Amino acid sequence: MNCAISQDITAGAELIRAGELVAFATETVYGLGANALDSEAVARIFEVKQRPHFDPLIVHISNVNQLDQLTLGLSKQAEKLAEQFWPGPLTLVVPKTGVVPDLVTSGLGSVAIRIPAHPIARQLLEAAKLPIAAPSANKFGCLSPTLAQHVEEQLGNEIKLILDGGPCSVGVESTVIQCIEDTPVLLRPGGISLEEIEACIGQVRIAKIEDHAEVKSPESPGMLPRHYAPRARLVIADKLDELPAKGVNGLLSLYPLEETFLKGAQFSAQEILSPTGDLRVAAAKLFTALRNLDSAGVENIIALRMPEKGLGRTINNRLERAAES
Numbered sequence: 016m017n018c019a020i021s022q023d024i025t026a027g028a029e030l031i032r033a034g035e036l037v038a039f040a041t042e043t044v045y046g047l048g049a050n051a052l053d054s055e056a057v058a059r060i061f062e063v064k065q066r067p068h069f070d071p072l073i074v075h076i077s078n079v080n081q082l083d084q085l086t087l088g089l090s091k092q093a094e095k096l097a098e099q100f101w102p103g104p105l106t107l108v109v110p111k112t113g114v115v116p117d118l119v120t121s122g123l124g125s126v127a128i129r130i131p132a133h134p135i136a137r138q139l140l141e142a143a144k145l146p147i148a149a150p151s152a153n154k155f156g157c158l159s160p161t162l163a164q165h166v167e168e169q170l171g172n173e174i175k176l177i178l179d180g181g182p183c184s185v186g187v188e189s190t191v192i193q194c195i196e197d198t199p200v201l202l203r204p205g206g207i208s209l210e211e212i213e214a215c216i217g218q219v220r221i222a223k224i225e226d227h228a229e230v231k232s233p234e235s236p237g238m239l240p241r242h243y244a245p246r247a248r249l250v251i252a253d254k255l256d257e258l259p260a261k262g263v264n265g266l267l268s269l270y271p272l273e274e275t276f277l278k279g280a281q282f283s284a285q286e287i288l289s290p291t292g293d294l295r296v297a298a299a300k301l302f303t304a305l306r307n308l309d310s311a312g313v314e315n316i317i318a319l320r321m322p323e324k325g326l327g328r329t330i331n332n333r334l335e336r337a338a339e340s
Contacts, residue, residue, distance in 0.1 A: 018171040028142035038152040038166045040135040040180025043104045044159040046149030054116040063173045066155040071121040072148040077140035092216045093194035099215045102132040104206025108193040135180035158302050186299030204329040244337040245309045249316045265313035284311035294326040
């Protein structure tokens with residue numbers, strides 16, 4: 016199959032309505048989209064990604080008027096979050112209606128919904144006039160794509176069109192908040208920080224990775240223990256004396272490191288996420304930096320843990336999932 020990379024929104028919408036898959040830019044990562052109301056089209060997402068069917072998908076919509084079709088309603092907290100952060104990198108898990116295929120939600124009684132902010136995604140949704148189910152446009156468990164070329168490398172032989180919107184500005188997946196019980200639950204940290212969420216609605220409960228180590232039906236995408244992984248072995252370190260004894264090592268760090276801190280450690284490749292320590296910049300560069308280290312042929316990627324605040328929490332979450340054995 017010849018895959019085109021373009022900005023032809025009309026062609027993308029026609030493919031979606033015809034039951035085909037289209038990869039498209041969002042502000043978080045590139046998504047692999049299908050008509051969310053067409054079970055056969057959604058099944059093709061799982062086939063192309065080699066994704067387990069028990070891992071639910073996020074449904075993207077163009078405006079809040081589509082919520083009535085998909086959900087039984089939003090709690091007051093969910094309404095506040097939607098008003099504050101939509102369009103943007105926030106996904107709400109809410110009770111679903113019967114019109115949403117069980118394949119989309121892995122049989123759960125809830126559906127994950129978001130309104131993206133990227134103009135390519137918004138134009139596609141408006142032209143298709145359909146909700147679009149879209150996980151990241153990559154093979155399951157691998158690094159998420161933040162450029163059209165990343166999608167082409169992994170899926171170019173299996174889809175017809177990639178809608179190119181340039182580099183993803185957020186660069187990590189959306190924050191996922193479950194708004195079903197009285198206390199909202201942070202299921203996945205993402206492009207909106209925990210601090211921002213709690214400033215909007217108050218304290219939320221945080222779901223931990225270990226809570227889902229044996230999960231067979233996660234409540235949202237991105238909750239499985241092993242995810243977002245490079246080919247190289249990834250080791251998270253708080254300090255450089257935790258280096259593996261052998262192997263060709265690459266270094267991932269927030270800041271440039273002084274030679275005195277490196278203590279003579281040798282790295283064949285280094286990636287610095289933000290010389291100024293800006294965690295939003297770091298998050299936007301994370302997956303590209305990991306790809307660069309993979310491409311450098313290192314055996315081990317030594318990732319220095321980020322500050323556990325703001326989007327540093329999101330980056331650490333992705334690194335912890337990539338480092339799971």
